[in-house]
Amino acid sequence: MPDEQFTNPSLAALYDPLHTDRPDLGAYLDIAREFSARQILDVGCGTGTLALLLAAQGHDVTGVDPARASVDVARAKPGAERVRWLDGDATTLPDDVHVDLALMTGNAAQAVVDEDVWEGTLRGVRAALRPGGRFVFETRDPARRAWEEWTPEESSRRVEVPGVGAVETWYEVTEVALPLVTFRTTFVVAGEVLTSMSTLRFRERDEVAAGLERHGFGVEEVRGAPDRPGREFVFFARARAVVASGGES
Numbered sequence: 001m002p003d004e005q006f007t008n009p010s011l012a013a014l015y016d017p018l019h020t021d022r023p024d025l026g027a028y029l030d031i032a033r034e035f036s037a038r039q040i041l042d043v044g045c046g047t048g049t050l051a052l053l054l055a056a057q058g059h060d061v062t063g064v065d066p067a068r069a070s071v072d073v074a075r076a077k078p079g080a081e082r083v084r085w086l087d088g089d090a091t092t093l094p095d096d097v098h099v100d101l102a103l104m105t106g107n108a109a110q111a112v113v114d115e116d117v118w119e120g121t122l123r124g125v126r127a128a129l130r131p132g133g134r135f136v137f138e139t140r141d142p143a144r145r146a147w148e149e150w151t152p153e154e155s156s157r158r159v160e161v162p163g164v165g166a167v168e169t170w171y172e173v174t175e176v177a178l179p180l181v182t183f184r185t186t187f188v189v190a191g192e193v194l195t196s197m198s199t200l201r202f203r204e205r206d207e208v209a210a211g212l213e214r215h216g217f218g219v220e221e222v223r224g225a226p227d228r229p230g231r232e233f234v235f236f237a238r239a240r241a242v243v244a245s246g247g248e249s
Helices: 024-034 049-056 068-075 115-128 205-214
Strands: 039-043 060-065 083-087 099-104 129-140 157-161 165-177 180-189 192-201 217-223 232-239
Touching (some): 024 049, 024 099, 039 049, 039 115, 049 060, 060 068, 068 083, 115 129, 115 205, 205 217
Parallel strands (some): 039 060, 039 099
Antiparallel strands (some): 129 232, 157 165, 165 180, 180 192, 217 232
């Protein structure tokens, strides 16, 4: 199930005001241009910021996310009619979704904690991609131990949100049982304290690559994230063509 901060309409509405600085999105816009992608699938599209930017550049975009409240925020934005919005995840994509490029940003891959669901996600994305299409996504390098910075002291901030007022937020790790890390996000909104629990899975590079290979991808390249150099893996996987014998090439 998605985290409370994405399924609670009050918290979902705060996501964009609390995350106005998204330097990662420019890199994904560049990737779409690099591969001359026409049809794009945004897996874990959330409030739709990237999907709408891609659509504004002329791409045919489908956004899918299991958090209905977040997708409702996306549907209410200017230009939302340019995007096909789906409630769900990549394990249950309609048969008519056929794309050249699938993207998964914001470490959404790590939010897929259950390994069966992760395998289903890879299978679903592969089915949606045309032969030769690419799947590009990011995941944190476990060796960098990013969770050690998720403390109230390191993460606390206060943001003035129009129409809401001051919003205070911070993170606090509650359990590290690698490969899983669980943490609490606290929001103080107009004096009301709201919390959301999250668990992320920190997969090793070889583990991710092996999963991609199992589901019909060839890993072309693993880059660093421009906005977090040395802290993340950005996988570039290409869908292998199915040959007549039933195998793949």
